[in-house]
Amino acid sequence: MMDDQKKAKINIFSFGKQNEIKEIEKFQAHGVGIKIVDSFNDASAIIISTDAPDFDAVTTEAIHTNKKVYYLSSKPDEWNIENLLIKNSAKNIIGIGRNTLHELRKCLIKDYFNGQWGIDKVLDEDAMIHAEQIVHSKEVNATYEKLIDEFDLGGFFNSPKDYLRIIANELASNAFYHAQANDEVERQESIFLTKESAIEIKIGLDSNRIALSVKDNIGKLNFELIRSSIWRSFQEKKPLDTQRNKGAGLGLYMVYNYSNQLIFNILPKSKTEIISVIDLNKRFLNYKKTITSIHINEEG
């Protein structure tokens, strides 16, 4: 695969700061074939920095090309949600920080060479990954506790477990709830799935980050549902006015807020994989300051 990546070139039009473009050119050294081109027409991928001059005009033009657009954002999460995810229907937003180039490189490799699926795609080669399958909704908490305990999180600020718990709980609970054909099933009820439709939770740790994924064999999520759910919660900051037996409509919003990077891989009506990444940080402050990245990949 490494040789293929070097041989094949991704034509990239990058609209941003010169130093960013120079750094992107260095991807070649990491085994990713890159050619920086001068126009949208010659590009297969377009990278736009939110700090670029004429950002709005360039973005409008880029969207009309129907080519893959990656936004490198230095803006706060609220701005990214409103201006990129909602107004521009952005599907790849990368928060600028110490892991920006690593994330962009991983994205390009996934999008143009390796495919999207799998927690290993966001982790480095030294990653240790553990996985569990769940068929009973009431086993969700015990399962993620067991998985989290497999890892030494000494390199992190002292509460990543608290956030991993919420992320795993929200994603796995939603997966079980949506696995039911009947939406009238109560949220508190025990839900049993077949072995074939089991929910899979994986946690992986490399030298720089921890990633947690929840995969279902349902594929009910889509781009519109994701962005409308996150946007509503950001705006209203309150749960849906639902009865106890329904969802509160806050799950994705919470997961977004507690992730440094959030990835959705969707094959409609077939399967969904949601991956949450938390960067290695000894400082809680750095974790909270990180601009959240979001990637939404819909196949088919």
Add this chain to the structure above:
Amino acid sequence: MANELEIKKQKLDDHLIVELYGNIDEDSNFETLTKLDVKIITFDFDGIKMINSCGVRDWIQFIEKIPADTKIIYKKCPQIVIEQINMVHGFIRKGAKIDSFYAPYYSEDKDEVIKVLLKSEDVKKAKAPEIKDQETGEVLEFDAIEAQYFNFLNQAEGQ
């Protein structure tokens, strides 16, 4: 189920002290805390491990049922509860008091984040109070974004 919410109650005249342990989620049942004839309820959150989105929604619906003239006090709120309060409005009922909560401080000497129990009155104008390591005397650095982390105090009574 693992970490099911456990509720311990202690009534002192017209003051009910409620200690909460485990997870607040869709399986949590607050029925035993309704229709109680008390003037003050203190919720001690020190034992809370996780609170999910359904737990937040159910908590909001629960505290709305507590009579308006009952004074509500929140005590020893863990960082994860503070995060949820800041993210979702309504977790603290208007007029409620936050007595104490945990906040992250960083020790450079130990290279670790320490959770310090603060009293609400120690936070003036959204500025973290100075905290020293009890063993070494090192002045610890507040390890969150002050305006963001202390935002919940604006929702509480007179704080």
